[in-house]
Amino acid sequence: MTEAPDPEVVELATKIFDLARQGQTxxxxxxxxxxxxxNLTNDRGDSLVMLAAYHGHADAxxxxxxxxxEADRINDRGQTPLAGAVFKxxxxxxxxxxxxxxxxxxxxxxxxxxxxMFGKTNLLELFGAH
Numbered sequence: 001m002t003e004a005p006d007p008e009v010v011e012l013a014t015k016i017f018d019l020a021r022q023g024q025t026x027x028x029x030x031x032x033x034x035x036x037x038x039n040l041t042n043d044r045g046d047s048l049v050m051l052a053a054y055h056g057h058a059d060a061x062x063x064x065x066x067x068x069x070e071a072d073r074i075n076d077r078g079q080t081p082l083a084g085a086v087f088k089x090x091x092x093x094x095x096x097x098x099x100x101x102x103x104x105x106x107x108x109x110x111x112x113x114x115x116x117m118f119g120k121t122n123l124l125e126l127f128g129a130h
Contacts, residue, residue: 023057038069045076053081080107
């Protein structure tokens, strides 16, 4: 029999995911520096980096990556933070992820596939794909 999650833990996790979505970098990294895993994921497999990237928060993405978060962590739908940033057109986030070694070919659809789908030729050039 599995134990129900502690409501206080769920509330805290929800708050931390919201900080990533909102780009509240200072508060977010305070939690990570205090021991919250940099690769914390929600019930859909979205990491803090994924949420920050998808919502266009390059500073939060950089801060999480410098604290050990994985740039290419794939969610339950096979997506990477880089593909999410391409979909949203967040070029500063795309650059932050690439600077940290994100792989444009990782995930399904990959960032390269996403750029092709939306005709973002400038990003295809950036990724070295044509």
